[in-house]
Amino acid sequence: xxxxxxxxxxxxxxxxVGSQVADQILxxxxxLSSRIGAGLDLVGVAVRDIDAPRDTEIPRELLxxxxxxxxxxxxxxxxxxxxxxxxRTLVLSALNSGADVITANKAMLATHGPxxxxxxxxxxxxxxxxxxxxxxxxxxxxxxxxxxxxxxxxILGIVNGTTNFILDRMDTxxxxxxxxxxxxxxxxxxxxxxxADIEGYDAAQKAAILASLAFHTRVPLDAVHREGITSVSRxxxxxxxxxxxxxxxxxxxxxxxxxNGGVSARVHPALVPLEHPLAxxxxxxxxxFVEAEAAGPLMFYGAGAGGIQTASAVLGDVVSAxxxxxxxxxxxxxxxxxxxxxxxISAVTTRYQITLEVAxxxxxxxxxxxxxxxxxxSVETLAQTVIPAGxxxxxxxxxxxxxxxxxxxxxxxxxxxxTSLTGNAVVHSVTSVLRVEGL
Amino acid sequence: xxxxxxxxxxxxxxxxVGSQVADQILxxxxxLSSRIGAGLDLVGVAVRDIDAPRDTEIPRELLxxxxxxxxxxxxxxxxxxxxxxxxRTLVLSALNSGADVITANKAMLATHGPxxxxxxxxxxxxxxxxxxxxxxxxxxxxxxxxxxxxxxxxILGIVNGTTNFILDRMDTxxxxxxxxxxxxxxxxxxxxxxxADIEGYDAAQKAAILASLAFHTRVPLDAVHREGITSVSRxxxxxxxxxxxxxxxxxxxxxxxxxNGGVSARVHPALVPLEHPLAxxxxxxxxxFVEAEAAGPLMFYGAGAGGIQTASAVLGDVVSAxxxxxxxxxxxxxxxxxxxxxxxISAVTTRYQITLEVAxxxxxxxxxxxxxxxxxxSVETLAQTVIPAGxxxxxxxxxxxxxxxxxxxxxxxxxxxxTSLTGNAVVHSVTSVLRVEGL
Numbered sequence: 001x002x003x004x005x006x007x008x009x010x011x012x013x014x015x016x017v018g019s020q021v022a023d024q025i026l027x028x029x030x031x032l033s034s035r036i037g038a039g040l041d042l043v044g045v046a047v048r049d050i051d052a053p054r055d056t057e058i059p060r061e062l063l064x065x066x067x068x069x070x071x072x073x074x075x076x077x078x079x080x081x082x083x084x085x086x087x088r089t090l091v092l093s094a095l096n097s098g099a100d101v102i103t104a105n106k107a108m109l110a111t112h113g114p115x116x117x118x119x120x121x122x123x124x125x126x127x128x129x130x131x132x133x134x135x136x137x138x139x140x141x142x143x144x145x146x147x148x149x150x151x152x153x154x155i156l157g158i159v160n161g162t163t164n165f166i167l168d169r170m171d172t173x174x175x176x177x178x179x180x181x182x183x184x185x186x187x188x189x190x191x192x193x194x195x196a197d198i199e200g201y202d203a204a205q206k207a208a209i210l211a212s213l214a215f216h217t218r219v220p221l222d223a224v225h226r227e228g229i230t231s232v233s234r235x236x237x238x239x240x241x242x243x244x245x246x247x248x249x250x251x252x253x254x255x256x257x258x259x260n261g262g263v264s265a266r267v268h269p270a271l272v273p274l275e276h277p278l279a280x281x282x283x284x285x286x287x288x289f290v291e292a293e294a295a296g297p298l299m300f301y302g303a304g305a306g307g308i309q310t311a312s313a314v315l316g317d318v319v320s321a322x323x324x325x326x327x328x329x330x331x332x333x334x335x336x337x338x339x340x341x342x343x344x345i346s347a348v349t350t351r352y353q354i355t356l357e358v359a360x361x362x363x364x365x366x367x368x369x370x371x372x373x374x375x376x377x378s379v380e381t382l383a384q385t386v387i388p389a390g391x392x393x394x395x396x397x398x399x400x401x402x403x404x405x406x407x408x409x410x411x412x413x414x415x416x417x418x419t420s421l422t423g424n425a426v427v428h429s430v431t432s433v434l435r436v437e438g439l
Numbered sequence: 440x441x442x443x444x445x446x447x448x449x450x451x452x453x454x455x456v457g458s459q460v461a462d463q464i465l466x467x468x469x470x471l472s473s474r475i476g477a478g479l480d481l482v483g484v485a486v487r488d489i490d491a492p493r494d495t496e497i498p499r500e501l502l503x504x505x506x507x508x509x510x511x512x513x514x515x516x517x518x519x520x521x522x523x524x525x526x527r528t529l530v531l532s533a534l535n536s537g538a539d540v541i542t543a544n545k546a547m548l549a550t551h552g553p554x555x556x557x558x559x560x561x562x563x564x565x566x567x568x569x570x571x572x573x574x575x576x577x578x579x580x581x582x583x584x585x586x587x588x589x590x591x592x593x594i595l596g597i598v599n600g601t602t603n604f605i606l607d608r609m610d611t612x613x614x615x616x617x618x619x620x621x622x623x624x625x626x627x628x629x630x631x632x633x634x635a636d637i638e639g640y641d642a643a644q645k646a647a648i649l650a651s652l653a654f655h656t657r658v659p660l661d662a663v664h665r666e667g668i669t670s671v672s673r674x675x676x677x678x679x680x681x682x683x684x685x686x687x688x689x690x691x692x693x694x695x696x697x698x699n700g701g702v703s704a705r706v707h708p709a710l711v712p713l714e715h716p717l718a719x720x721x722x723x724x725x726x727x728f729v730e731a732e733a734a735g736p737l738m739f740y741g742a743g744a745g746g747i748q749t750a751s752a753v754l755g756d757v758v759s760a761x762x763x764x765x766x767x768x769x770x771x772x773x774x775x776x777x778x779x780x781x782x783x784i785s786a787v788t789t790r791y792q793i794t795l796e797v798a799x800x801x802x803x804x805x806x807x808x809x810x811x812x813x814x815x816x817s818v819e820t821l822a823q824t825v826i827p828a829g830x831x832x833x834x835x836x837x838x839x840x841x842x843x844x845x846x847x848x849x850x851x852x853x854x855x856x857x858t859s860l861t862g863n864a865v866v867h868s869v870t871s872v873l874r875v876e877g878l
Contacts, residue, residue, distance in 0.1 A: 312589040
């Protein structure tokens with residue numbers, strides 16, 4: 001029944017994902033072969049150190065430190081080493097030799113995506129990357145294929161498990177950011193250097209990948225506005241819940257209509273209404289909420305990371321790539337036909353919640369309202385709480401906390417409003433400025 | 440840039456989905472063409488009555504009552520008429536002529552799937568059906584492609600919007616089944632004859648499709664155990680919530696391991712723990728919860744029905760099919776290589792919650808416990824509430840309500856237990872027997 005020659009598969013990297021992928025191919029090769037219509041030969045696994053400990057047992061004769069030689073002659077190359085180099089050079093070398101490449105490397109895709117897609121297109125090779133965003137959750141294929149006949153208007157994604165775990169601990173256990181980060185590190189959810197996660201770099205890479213795919217437009221990484229979670233305080237999280245929100249780090253991709261329209265991608269902490277499906281995404285889980293013109297709202301939920309989970313996404317791509325070798329055909333191609341303008345965050349409009357400490361005396365509310373009005377920002381809700389004497393920032397003067405919810409406003413107008421508020425005599429401090437998403 | 444000849448597309452049926460698909464092709468043809476690499480010519484829409492009112496405007500010259508002629512000469516045939524005949528004959532005719540077919544017809548797939556897939560395989564044509572299950576939610580493609588390198592062990596699906604709407608009303612508004620059905624009918628969520636929905640026929644068709652796909656095994660419709668929601672009472676829903684559950688009509692596909700293993704598909708109302716993601720699926724929405732060996736739990740959520748939503752899924756398939764015409768290639772094929780035994784519901788094990796009205800006197804608990812023990816069903820929880828005098832079934836005799844939660848037990852053992860309980864002198868009545876899923 002199987003008439004096609006066996007396919008030669010090479011794996012680059014044997015970390016938590018690579019070792020699981022090797023293990024699955026070695027153990028479930030027969031099952032994979034019957035889905036493909038050809039056998040899979042794992043011809044080698046490139047590693048830096050042959051003797052390093054691994055999560056699964058890989059026969060010693062498959063291990064090699066010579067990645068460049070391994071890549072030559074493979075039909076399918078699975079790049080799981082991460083980082084920009086030598087990953088980029090090896091992937092280019094594989095594509096140029098006509099091999100299909102499967103990668104989970106979001107940094108490489110977000111940084112060198114266009115170069116890699118161009119190289120693939122030139123020789124008719126394919127670049128698959130389901131595992132690069134949201135681990136095991138199928139999101140690349142649904143965006144690329146299932147929604148190919150629809151128009152995606154918006155993506156709200158919880159795409160970084162570490163930060164979701166930390167924010168969830170702050171919300172549900174009441175830990176501070178530092179405590180929650182320590183817990184995440186102790187449980188293995190955060191790396192020794194957590195910068196890429198908590199500063200939003202990881203999420204920004206995924207936002208660039210998702211926006212490029214969903215909007216058929218190349219969205220470069222440096223066009224993604226990025227704010228991490230380091231400024232999020234326990235007070236903000238507690239106040240958010242009281243007001244019916246939860247704080248999430250979101251990757252947001254927007255299609256902005258109109259004359260100066262285009263697309264925008266950004267990453268920042270945001271208030272999400274408790275009744276929104278994303279609010280129920282706990283722990284280190286990921287979820288991607290997609291709005292499309294015809295399909296309406298969709299959500300894809302699951303484990304965002306983990307070696308074996310990510311291996312599932314990689315192996316799905318292996319089967320797709322291998323089937324294409326056997327039966328021939330279109331495979332996947334980058335879609336950039338829309339080529340829309342990529343807009344800066346100043347072009348984005350959203351709602352805001354601003355918390356101020358103000359002097360508690362006559363005329364203050366009117367003065368504050370005037371500041372918003374001057375900048376064209378429309379106030380939707382306003383709640384004032386008197387601060388007990390002596391507890392305010394300005395010592396013994398009567399003070400109050402003001403929580404203001406705005407209608408949709410532009411980032412530019414909001415920023416100008418906050419600057420004015422900061423300089424205003426009746427404002428003791430601007431305690432918190434958070435965007436509200438998902439309303 | 441577009442060098443391929445235009446593709447000829449025929450639509451069969453112009454109901455709520457068909458008219459939206461026609462509208463999208465007519466209005467967004469350019470955008471679709473640039474994703475495909477070739478133009479799409481809508482060559483005709485087959486209808487029963489040219490003059491019937493439609494949701495969208497279709498140029499009169501495209502309408503025809505001669506479906507058989509329309510199918511001949513089309514590259515892509517979109518079957519949206521529903522029902523078994525003439526849909527089956529027309530689809531066979533299209534496939535045999537080499538056209539790719541896209542269908543949302545779950546009844547036809549669940550009943551005639553093997554015949555249609557065989558016909559497609561014979562001529563190398565493709566049969567796409569993303570829209571047949573869970574409307575706009577991408578579920579077919581993720582199961583077929585994204586999880587192709589994984590092993591699906593279980594699917595729990597809310598795949599019928601009408602029954603989810605009714606059960607949700609009973610839970611959140613406190614309506615009776617009859618009242619909730621009337622509300623669903625008034626709001627257009629239920630058809631004039633709601634039998635297919637409330638008796639679980641629609642969900643059973645989808646269960647057969649999902650199980651066949653996920654387990655690479657043909658699961659015939661008549662192997663799907665089916666119970667609808669007509670026996671679900673408001674009392675059961677109220678008691679469920681008190682106990683931390685919500686009642687959902689689930690389509691459940693199980694891979695059962697072991698010597699007598701195989702696969703099983705069933706549809707019945709079930710208690711779902713409130714903390715399970717499926718418990719938060721409200722209104723007429725759909726969600727499919729998938730467990731895979733490597734990926735772990737995944738959930739796909741969105742609108743399950745609606746003309747324009749379903750049209751999104753159809754158009755995703757149109758783009759896939761059309762791209763295959765342009766670039767050639769593997770497309771999709773039925774996967775039935777696993778060919779596992781399809782097991783009856785008696786082979787399934789799950790947990791149960793049984794509510795009894797019993798005599799309230801010494802020795803009753805021991806007698807009941809003995810019945811469970813005799814049939815090898817292990818009791819996990821037991822809660823007894825005394826029924827006020829005169830309110831029980833047996834008149835003035837002291838009576839109590841007993842709610843028993845079991846450990847995993849087989850359907851066969853549970854059925855025998857219930858029969859014994861019914862015949863037992865201390866049992867006034869078996870008030871409720873519900874399976875518990877998602878624990």
